[in-house]
Amino acid sequence: MPLRLMWFSCVISLASLISPAQAATTSELIQTIKAVGPEGAGNVAAIKAVQELSQSSSIELLPLLTAMDDASPLAANWLRGAFESIAAREVKTTGKLPAKELESFVLDTKHDAHARRLAYEWLLKVDDKLAERLIPNMLLDPGADFRRDAVQRFIDEAVALQTKEEKDAAIKTFRIALKGATDDDQVQAIAKPLKELGETVDLQKHFGFVTTWKVAGPFENHDLLGFDAVYPPELKLDLTKKYTGKDGKEIAWVDHTTEDEYGKVEVKKLVPFKGAVTYAAAEFTTAAPTAVEVRLATPNAWKLWVNGKLAFARDEYHRGHQLDQYRVPVKLAAGKNVLLLKLCENEQTEEWAQEYQFQLRISDASGAAVVPAAAD
Amino acid sequence: MRMTGYLFTLLITVATLAPAADWRQFRGNDTSGVALNDTLPDRWSKDENLAWTAELPGRGLSSPIVVGDRVIVTAATGFRQDRLHVLCFSATDGSPLWARNFVATGRTMTFPKIGTATSTPASDGERIFALFSCNDLVCLDLDGNLLWYRGLNFDYPNLSNSLGMASSPVIVGDTLVTQVENDSESLALGIDVATGLSRWTSPRPKKANWTSPVVLTTGDSSVVLLQSSAGIDAIQPATGEVVWKYHDGASTIPSSVASDGVIYVPSHGITALRLADNSSNPETVWQVDRLGPSTASPIIYQDRLFTLNRTNVLLCSDLKDGSTKWQLRLEGPFSSTPVAAGGHLYFFNEKGMGQVVKIEEEKGELVSSNDLGEMILCTPAVANGALYVRSDQHLWKIAPTTR
Numbered sequence: 001m002p003l004r005l006m007w008f009s010c011v012i013s014l015a016s017l018i019s020p021a022q023a024a025t026t027s028e029l030i031q032t033i034k035a036v037g038p039e040g041a042g043n044v045a046a047i048k049a050v051q052e053l054s055q056s057s058s059i060e061l062l063p064l065l066t067a068m069d070d071a072s073p074l075a076a077n078w079l080r081g082a083f084e085s086i087a088a089r090e091v092k093t094t095g096k097l098p099a100k101e102l103e104s105f106v107l108d109t110k111h112d113a114h115a116r117r118l119a120y121e122w123l124l125k126v127d128d129k130l131a132e133r134l135i136p137n138m139l140l141d142p143g144a145d146f147r148r149d150a151v152q153r154f155i156d157e158a159v160a161l162q163t164k165e166e167k168d169a170a171i172k173t174f175r176i177a178l179k180g181a182t183d184d185d186q187v188q189a190i191a192k193p194l195k196e197l198g199e200t201v202d203l204q205k206h207f208g209f210v211t212t213w214k215v216a217g218p219f220e221n222h223d224l225l226g227f228d229a230v231y232p233p234e235l236k237l238d239l240t241k242k243y244t245g246k247d248g249k250e251i252a253w254v255d256h257t258t259e260d261e262y263g264k265v266e267v268k269k270l271v272p273f274k275g276a277v278t279y280a281a282a283e284f285t286t287a288a289p290t291a292v293e294v295r296l297a298t299p300n301a302w303k304l305w306v307n308g309k310l311a312f313a314r315d316e317y318h319r320g321h322q323l324d325q326y327r328v329p330v331k332l333a334a335g336k337n338v339l340l341l342k343l344c345e346n347e348q349t350e351e352w353a354q355e356y357q358f359q360l361r362i363s364d365a366s367g368a369a370v371v372p373a374a375a376d
Numbered sequence: 377m378r379m380t381g382y383l384f385t386l387l388i389t390v391a392t393l394a395p396a397a398d399w400r401q402f403r404g405n406d407t408s409g410v411a412l413n414d415t416l417p418d419r420w421s422k423d424e425n426l427a428w429t430a431e432l433p434g435r436g437l438s439s440p441i442v443v444g445d446r447v448i449v450t451a452a453t454g455f456r457q458d459r460l461h462v463l464c465f466s467a468t469d470g471s472p473l474w475a476r477n478f479v480a481t482g483r484t485m486t487f488p489k490i491g492t493a494t495s496t497p498a499s500d501g502e503r504i505f506a507l508f509s510c511n512d513l514v515c516l517d518l519d520g521n522l523l524w525y526r527g528l529n530f531d532y533p534n535l536s537n538s539l540g541m542a543s544s545p546v547i548v549g550d551t552l553v554t555q556v557e558n559d560s561e562s563l564a565l566g567i568d569v570a571t572g573l574s575r576w577t578s579p580r581p582k583k584a585n586w587t588s589p590v591v592l593t594t595g596d597s598s599v600v601l602l603q604s605s606a607g608i609d610a611i612q613p614a615t616g617e618v619v620w621k622y623h624d625g626a627s628t629i630p631s632s633v634a635s636d637g638v639i640y641v642p643s644h645g646i647t648a649l650r651l652a653d654n655s656s657n658p659e660t661v662w663q664v665d666r667l668g669p670s671t672a673s674p675i676i677y678q679d680r681l682f683t684l685n686r687t688n689v690l691l692c693s694d695l696k697d698g699s700t701k702w703q704l705r706l707e708g709p710f711s712s713t714p715v716a717a718g719g720h721l722y723f724f725n726e727k728g729m730g731q732v733v734k735i736e737e738e739k740g741e742l743v744s745s746n747d748l749g750e751m752i753l754c755t756p757a758v759a760n761g762a763l764y765v766r767s768d769q770h771l772w773k774i775a776p777t778t779r
């Protein structure tokens with residue numbers, strides 16, 4: 001009898017050691033990770049959660065991917081970390097992944113583009129036919145990396161046709177490639193041969209540059225004080241008003257439309273002053289409320305208002321400029337939207353510090369141009 | 377029997393005390409760039425002393441680091457350089473051990489030459505800390521498992537530089553110290569290595585700055601030197617408290633170096649500062665304008681100061697007064713900082729030419745030029761008799777090869 005009791009006690013003790021408390025579920029661990037915030041908020045709990053998730057089996061790969069759909073970019077990287085630990089271990093030990101489920105995830109464009117790409121890149125390690133199967137149909141995919149791969153295939157095909165002097169087929173294929181191209185290197189790889197083939201590409205329209213502006217300046221920016229100074233256009237935008245600007249100069253809004261194929265507005269030619277602030281205003285019409293990115297390139301300091309609300313500001317001068325240098329997510333209202341850009345030039349005298357210019361386009365998150373609706 | 381026992385004990389003791397010579401951060405564990413106990417080959421080619429070559433998936437100019445038998449390096453891929461890679465290779469044979477990649481949460485625009493994988497990672501022997509130009513900071517264990525992640529540009533929206541950022545963090549105790557200085561939202565941070573939480577955050581001069589912190593150890597205590605256009609602030613790493621300062625300006629590209637209580641700052645050429653103690657502002661010992669380094673940081677080796685100027689002339693100077701002992705023209709241009717081992721300095725120019733200079737009392741002798749054939753911007757790492765250097769495409773181990 002005592003032996004039986006002892007055995008029973010051992011079983012009970014063992015059972016309580018195995019599950020001393022309710023273990024967190026995958027969902028709970030994921031929620032803990034998704035709660036990470038700025039300045040390390042939530043890190044302590046997330047560290048434990050990610051360590052636990054990283055030791056999970058491949059059954060957790062899909063929940064981790066799905067969780068990225070509504071995770072912040074920061075939290076998404078935590079989830080990636082766990083995903084890659086599991087996937088790496090699975091591939092190393094079994095040579096396999098849950099391919100069918102992961103491929104379905106890749107093909108579902110409602111999911112987060114980065115998550116889909118993560119799944120795709122891991123599937124490539126176990127399926128070398130995957131690219132051939134999926135990429136050709138991804139020319140207009142919302143995921144920028146998928147689009148790039150698809151565009152490149154069409155570019156390669158078009159170049160081969162061009163080499164074989166099949167002109168019409170080459171033009172047709174380049175035009176197909178152009179539909180998906182959102183990065184300048186690929187657009188140039190298409191536009192240049194099309195030009196050689198006698199075709200033109202409207203780069204302003206393709207990229208969605210805002211090209212028609214009202215410009216007013218110069219206001220004062222001596223000692224860089226103009227960046228924070230609140231000049232009248234910031235208080236109330238009235239395109240009929242005149243102002244007193246730098247050195248007592250009278251300023252009026254002037255119309256300017258840029259012919260530059262990359263939408264560049266050479267402010268220096270309109271407002272040839274150092275130590276100056278210039279405002280540029282434009283309208284952009286959308287049919288419905290639309291989440292867009294305002295993509296700005298400039299070597300000058302700037303502030304951007306959209307419909308009277310400050311969207312972003314940056315006080316950096318002459319550290320270079322390139323297309324899509326800044327990407328500012330904004331929500332445009334249905335109908336007319338007003339963009340106001342404040343562009344500040346400093347007083348540096350070095351030869352490389354003399355540019356006063358900007359280019360601004362409106363795109364979706366993948367970089368494809370958002371076409372303005374016709375204004376009423 | 378007694379002698380056998382004695383020898384056995386001695387062997388065990390030696391085996392226990394002899395650690396692998398890690399190279400755990402930019403310019404090595406003590407940020408000096410000197411490998412005191414290593415001897416390296418003085419020439420290499422594809423047929424000689426090239427132990428292995430590993431392929432890298434993307435671009436970078438960060439230095440490799442070495443922790444035990446692991447060589448860790450960062451890279452970046454993608455049209456926007458927004459895919460951030462941390463890669464680990466076997467130091468023995470260059471085989472890939474693991475690879476992880478993340479998506480940048482910060483701005484990835486840089487000067488086109490450099491890309492996003494600019495800062496050299498750091499390790500405390502248990503964890504790896506990888507910082508990128510976009511100010512994403514990743515902490516992994518030595519097997520590549522994520523421990524924590526910070527997006528410093530995610531936290532501070534204007535913490536970026538359109539030319540890119542390149543300061544490499546250092547670790548002192550339980551604190552990772554990083555300078556993320558730029559024209560706009562300019563900061564230095566002390567981050568708890570275990571949790572990724574900020575121990576302290578300090579505003580810094582609003583001027584782009586690519587220098588890296590330097591660890592200055594005196595006895596049992598260490599301060600970290602933060603160099604900027606303003607000069608030097610010496611801080612307590614755990615608290616960020618400024619202990620002393622030198623504010624007569626300094627360069628924002630080559631970093632300082634220190635030896636025997638004297639700091640050699642790229643300021644008005646080179647300015648030598650002597651510390652009275654760890655709390656008073658230092659005194660200027662000498663200042664020599666012609667020693668001003670270009671991009672490469674100065675290095676102290678065998679009681680001499682070595683600087684490389686913008687015309688690619690290597691100057692060997694006396695530590696006491698900055699007087700030039702000898703000079704030697706090398707073939708540039710250079711983005712990387714040299715390292716020292718076995719009586720030689722090792723330079724890599726941007727064309728991939730590794731130049732080995734033998735250091736002697738009265739002269740330096742260029743003993744070999746060895747072409748790796750690819751652009752090299754990174755400062756090498758030295759560990760266990762091997763030199764590790766990378767390009768955008770490859771990671772090399774340069775070490776004696778047996779035939």
